[in-house]
Amino acid sequence: MSEIGSNLLRLQDRIAAACSRVDRVTASVTLMAVSKNQPPERITEAAALGLTVFGENRIQEARAKIHLCSSHLQWQFIGHLQSNKARDAVSLFHTVQGIDSATLASEIQKQAEKQSRRMRVLLEVNVAGEASKFGWNPERLLSEISTLQLLDRLEIQGLMTIAPYCADPERVRPFFRRLRELRDRCAERLDRPLPILSMGMSGDMEIAIEEGSTLVRIGTALFGDRPPIVLSE
Numbered sequence: 001m002s003e004i005g006s007n008l009l010r011l012q013d014r015i016a017a018a019c020s021r022v023d024r025v026t027a028s029v030t031l032m033a034v035s036k037n038q039p040p041e042r043i044t045e046a047a048a049l050g051l052t053v054f055g056e057n058r059i060q061e062a063r064a065k066i067h068l069c070s071s072h073l074q075w076q077f078i079g080h081l082q083s084n085k086a087r088d089a090v091s092l093f094h095t096v097q098g099i100d101s102a103t104l105a106s107e108i109q110k111q112a113e114k115q116s117r118r119m120r121v122l123l124e125v126n127v128a129g130e131a132s133k134f135g136w137n138p139e140r141l142l143s144e145i146s147t148l149q150l151l152d153r154l155e156i157q158g159l160m161t162i163a164p165y166c167a168d169p170e171r172v173r174p175f176f177r178r179l180r181e182l183r184d185r186c187a188e189r190l191d192r193p194l195p196i197l198s199m200g201m202s203g204d205m206e207i208a209i210e211e212g213s214t215l216v217r218i219g220t221a222l223f224g225d226r227p228p229i230v231l232s233e
């Protein structure tokens with residue numbers, strides 16, 4: 001079996017074990033393949049194993065790669081997006097995760113209007129208040145979410161976070177829990193469900209799933225160590 005194939009089996013076991021610990025069905029967790037830095041051949045290999053949701057964090061790289069891959073794949077943007085790249089993000093991606101400011105949300109709204117489409121988005125939260133990370137302060141998001149909802153080209157589907165790195169993943173549990181609680185409070189404010197919680201990566205996905213993650217973003221545990229080469233224009 002290929003390296004990606006055996007990695008995928010291991011990941012599916014890890015997801016199933018975490019789900020069973022908290023009485024969730026495995027189908028409630030989407031495994032996103034984070035394909036940044038991976039060449040199209042590796043993406044095609046992963047797609048052949050049944051993976052359909054792929055995450056990229058650079059617009060240039062995505063623009064170069066997406067059209068070389070099977071057209072049935074669903075691409076999500078997972079990085080920090082500069083407002084001047086909103087047009088490309090809207091045309092290339094199914095979902096933009098990581099809407100981290102009202103300015104960016106308005107820019108996505110504007111570009112989606114121009115392109116006559118609606119954009120699915122997740123709002124990124126800086127749950128640990130790290131200076132090095134993008135994302136909403138939780139209280140600020142709570143006070144602004146009703147205004148964000150007025151942007152009619154945006155479908156706010158939930159929240160995402162990048163937890164702090166800890167050698168012991170158990171220590172990030174409170175951050176995942178905080179994101180879930182914030183999601184519940186935001187849903188209450190909007191008076192509608194926010195079904196998606198994007199949290200958990202290769203090192204901490206079990207904890208994230210136990211705390212309610214519906215989408216884990218997995219790079220290295222699927223593809224192995226990321227190659228340094230980035231495919232450009």
Ligand SMILES: *Cc1c(COP(=O)(O)O)cnc(C)c1O
Pocket residue numbers: 034036057078079162201202203217218219220221
């Ligand atoms: C790279 C990346 C991931 C995947 O990280 P791994 O540790 O390789 O699984 C997940 N989310 C975001 C936002 C990333 O940039």
